[in-house]
Amino acid sequence: MTASLLLPVADALAQMLAQVSPVSEIEQVPLAQALDRVLAEPVLASFDVPGYDNSAMDGYAVRAAEVKAGQALTLQGSALAGHAFAAALAPQSCVRIMTGAVLPAGADTVIMQEQVRLQDGKVIADFVPKVGEHVRKAGEDLKNGQQVLSAGCRLTAPQLGLLASLGIADVAVRRKLKIAIFSTGDELVLPGQPLPEGHIYDSNRVVLRAMLQRLGVEVLDLGLLPDQPAAIRSAFQSAMRDADALITSAGVSVGDADYTRQMLSELGQVNFWKVAIKPGKPFAFGKLENCWFFGLPGNPVAAVVTLDQLVQPVLLKLAGATVSPANQLTAVTTVTLKKQPGRADYQRGYYWTTAEGLFVKTLGSQSSGMLSSIANANCYIVLPQDSGSVASGEAVTIQPFGQLLQ
Ligand SMILES: Nc1nc2c(c(=O)[nH]1)N[C@H]1C(S)=C(S)[C@@H](COP(=O)(O)OP(=O)(O)OC[C@H]3O[C@@H](n4cnc5c(N)ncnc54)[C@H](O)[C@@H]3O)O[C@H]1N2
Numbered sequence: 390m391t392a393s394l395l396l397p398v399a400d401a402l403a404q405m406l407a408q409v410s411p412v413s414e415i416e417q418v419p420l421a422q423a424l425d426r427v428l429a430e431p432v433l434a435s436f437d438v439p440g441y442d443n444s445a446m447d448g449y450a451v452r453a454a455e456v457k458a459g460q461a462l463t464l465q466g467s468a469l470a471g472h473a474f475a476a477a478l479a480p481q482s483c484v485r486i487m488t489g490a491v492l493p494a495g496a497d498t499v500i501m502q503e504q505v506r507l508q509d510g511k512v513i514a515d516f517v518p519k520v521g522e523h524v525r526k527a528g529e530d531l532k533n534g535q536q537v538l539s540a541g542c543r544l545t546a547p548q549l550g551l552l553a554s555l556g557i558a559d560v561a562v563r564r565k566l567k568i569a570i571f572s573t574g575d576e577l578v579l580p581g582q583p584l585p586e587g588h589i590y591d592s593n594r595v596v597l598r599a600m601l602q603r604l605g606v607e608v609l610d611l612g613l614l615p616d617q618p619a620a621i622r623s624a625f626q627s628a629m630r631d632a633d634a635l636i637t638s639a640g641v642s643v644g645d646a647d648y649t650r651q652m653l654s655e656l657g658q659v660n661f662w663k664v665a666i667k668p669g670k671p672f673a674f675g676k677l678e679n680c681w682f683f684g685l686p687g688n689p690v691a692a693v694v695t696l697d698q699l700v701q702p703v704l705l706k707l708a709g710a711t712v713s714p715a716n717q718l719t720a721v722t723t724v725t726l727k728k729q730p731g732r733a734d735y736q737r738g739y740y741w742t743t744a745e746g747l748f749v750k751t752l753g754s755q756s757s758g759m760l761s762s763i764a765n766a767n768c769y770i771v772l773p774q775d776s777g778s779v780a781s782g783e784a785v786t787i788q789p790f791g792q793l794l795q
């Protein structure tokens with residue numbers, strides 16, 4: 390197998406993204422269930438926020454032009470949030486006002502209560518305030534008709550707050566994706582069971598399920614299957630019937646019991662196989678009628694890296710979400726990074742900041758079989774396909790772990 394047969398990471402991503410289109414079904418959900426859901430339509434403000442001029446401080450509402458340093462103002466009354474102050478501000482007067490209360494007609498400025506003196510029931514400021522100080526103007530947050538959220542955003546807690554501030558109780562979101570997963574391998578045993586000689590625990594399905602939960606999809610867990618074509622065929626058929634995509638781990642390489650890719654050819658089509666990524670080279674992408682197929686390599690770290698780097702953007706597009714490029718930074722490596730040209734490396738690193746800048750190191754072995762190399766890491770060190778080893782002290786690109794790995 391030569392490096393030239395491997396699809397570069399960018400090409401693999403571009404091919405997959407070009408093929409999938411977002412699920413079309415839309416549902417209306419209350420804000421309490423809308424966290425992480427993908428907004429199906431843009432949201433516009435239907436009124437100004439705030440809806441009226443109001444005070445940003447507890448203090449005194451005044452007409453700034455009337456205030457002279459050291460001169461007493463008559464206290465006209467008190468304006469509380471949620472209660473209208475009926476009268477207009479009288480000449481040479483002020484109104485005690487609380488944060489959030491509507492500014493009385495005629496007032497244009499608020500003086501903080503810490504900045505006045507009270508004397509014989511009068512209010513004295515020893516300075517002239519700036520017009521408009523401590524006043525939140527109507528519409529300064531959002532203007533009526535303005536677009537506040539675009540279709541495709543995955544709703545965050547602050548965005549839900551923004552919707553609530555507009556009086557919106559439920560929103561149109563794309564339906565959740567249903568993603569089927571299974572593990573296959575005669576050497577695999579469920580955690581909690583005794584471990585016979587020559588066996589290992591099925592850790593991939595635990596990791597993949599948790600990562601998919603973070604992505605906000607519904608996971609259809611088809612369990613742990615033996616290396617038997619009949620069992621694998623039946624799991625494929627369940628996924629084809631019920632899921633938007635099937636994600637498997639293992640069985641995509643060239644071993645004698647690697648039935649997954651074989652089943653993909655029998656029941657569907659292989660669109661591509663083998664990507665120039667380390668770890669994760671035997672990654673396969675295909676389609677089973679209406680169900681997309683992502684075949685992750687069995688090596689545990691390769692499964693995590695390919696789900697994160699190659700599958701995540703495609704599932705986001707399928708879910709109708711806007712796909713943004715991952716956040717990348719430059720850091721100085723404090724260790725030598727061994728690499729052969731031919732595949733883009735996603736080494737697992739740990740980065741930290743000092744007054745001198747950003748630094749990164751690897752944590753032990755980079756073997757794709759060792760989960761310990763990723764479990765305590767906080768970033769990828771991304772080394773381009775054609776580059777070789779990197780000496781300690783050189784600058785490298787790092788990608789802090791995103792939401793699926795935190
Ligand atoms: N002759 C070749 N051999 C291999 C090649 C190759 O190009 N030529 N590629 C290697 C690379 S790179 C990888 S990655 C693996 C991928 O192999 P498969 O996807 O076919 O997976 P398996 O061989 O079944 O398993 C690999 C490894 O992962 C362990 N595994 C599998 N499932 C799980 C699970 N659910 N939880 C934990 N660990 C799991 C399995 O026991 C193996 O140790 O192939 C190389 N070989």
Ligand code: MOO
Nearest residue numbers: 668669670691757
């Ligand atoms: O892609 Mo494999 O993960 O290099 O071990």
